[in-house]
Amino acid sequence: MKHVAIVGSGLAGSLLACYLGRRGYRVDVYERRSDPRVAGAERGRSINLALSERGIDALRRIGLDEEVLRDALPMRGRMVHPLHGETNFQPYSVSGDRAINSIGRGALNDALLDAASATKGVTIHFDHPLTSLDPETGTLGFADGSQAKADVVLGADGAGSATRGLMMAYAGDSFTETVSFLDYGYKELTIPARDGEFALDPGALHIWPRGTSMMIALPNPDRSFTGTLFWPNSGAGSFASIGSPAAVERHFREQYPDLLELIPNLVDDYRHNPVGLLGTVKCAPWQILGRVALIGDAAHAIVPFYGQGANAAFEDVVELDRCLDATGDDWAEALPRYELGRRENSEAIAEMALANFVEMRDKVADPLFKLGKNVEHTLERLLPGKYVSRYELVSFSTTPYAEVRRRVKRQHQVAGAVAGTLVALAAAAIARRVVR
Ligand code: FAD
Known part of the structure; x- marks a missing residue:
């Protein structure tokens, strides 16, 4: 042997x-x-x-x-924390009960x-x-x-x-x-348990999308969350530009106000935890x-x-x-x-x-993206097994990734054609009313 x-x-x-x-x-x-x-x-x-x-x-x-x-x-969806307004939960699956762990x-x-x-x-x-x-x-x-x-x-x-x-x-x-490095790095910050309980909903992956950057947090069995900042390495609002305790606090007050009270050791974590590289x-x-x-x-x-x-x-x-x-x-x-x-x-x-x-740091906070996700879940409900979202195929199946890519492309073509037909029918109906 x-x-x-x-x-x-x-x-x-x-x-x-x-x-x-x-x-x-x-x-x-x-x-x-x-x-x-x-x-x-x-x-x-x-x-x-x-x-x-x-x-x-x-x-x-x-x-x-x-x-x-x-x-x-188990995390059954994303909890999005916008800069302004209420948090909103976006389930990962059409049934709402499938989870990543x-x-x-x-x-x-x-x-x-x-x-x-x-x-x-x-x-x-x-x-x-x-x-x-x-x-x-x-x-x-x-x-x-x-x-x-x-x-x-x-x-x-x-x-x-x-x-x-x-x-x-x-x-x-x-x-x-x-080896292609992103212009972004990552740093961990801990959100400890509060009074022995989770400080956030443990059934979700939390995202603070901020356009060019973001923070995410995943729950741990000890009721803490591990937060990860994904920030640019250089330029404004980057790991290079934010270093002093005052600058760290100021940036979080402006961009992540709800996290300031959730991370009591923010400055210490930020200053001592390393910045990791991200690449392909x-x-x-x-x-x-x-x-x-x-x-x-x-x-x-x-x-x-x-x-x-x-x-x-x-x-x-x-x-x-x-x-x-x-x-x-x-x-x-x-x-x-x-x-x-x-x-x-x-x-x-x-x-x-x-x-x-791009989807996580930017689009998840966009109302149009949320609408698109709702449409996608509706299609999945109407066409069970025939229309399955990319997220579900990647996370909740073992369909080979390359086949997922091909299938999602075909699905988008069909959905685009259906949407085009619906828009054309609506336009024709409006035109008929105007003529009458
Ligand atoms: P590694 O886990 O890196 O293990 C390599 C091992 O080789 C290490 O033990 C190392 O010490 C050892 N080694 C290195 N050099 C030598 C040497 N010269 N001689 C002997 N031993 C050596 N993946 C997911 O599926 N889901 C996620 O949510 C997820 N989130 C992530 C978040 C972040 C911030 C990062 C950075 C990665 C994430 N990943 C995630 C990716 C995941 O961590 C890696 O894909 C995974 O660890 C790869 O496993 P591996 O065994 O190939 O490599």
């Missing part, structure tokens, strides 16, 4: 270890950091994720869904690490940053000078993947990579020599505005497992198949995630 090395024990790496261990492989996972179950999360890097159907499906297949979701909080990335990772550690054949080596790789022999080198060897090496080491860099160094011009990674190929391959963010990091990065990474694991089934565990055949099966889909969700940023 082959011996597999996985680089990175983040979300993709630890789930992948569970899947491959169950297939009977000997799996060694090499992780740069210390064991997070002992060391805990870094300040301002807690990140809670929205886990939806694709991720849950991957967990369900190996019986981990119930355990992982035990601490998750808020879960701490740390808690999710810990649960997967526990599951991987308990899987026969899996060993996790913490404090092992990968620094060199020979794709021809499967020899891995680590920062402390130690080495290991495996038949197959899978890089699950995130957006800044060392494995990807080493594949590129080996393959030269036949390997391409683009594309590279090709995802595998070389049928022996070394990339998975999750290492292959296709995306911006977080559709809440799909981890969900997509989990889908990669399912697809790789499917390809191993289909090829009788012939890795040289399975790895190119896996890349073929996932590439178009990862490109589609990368594009949809970028588009959703």
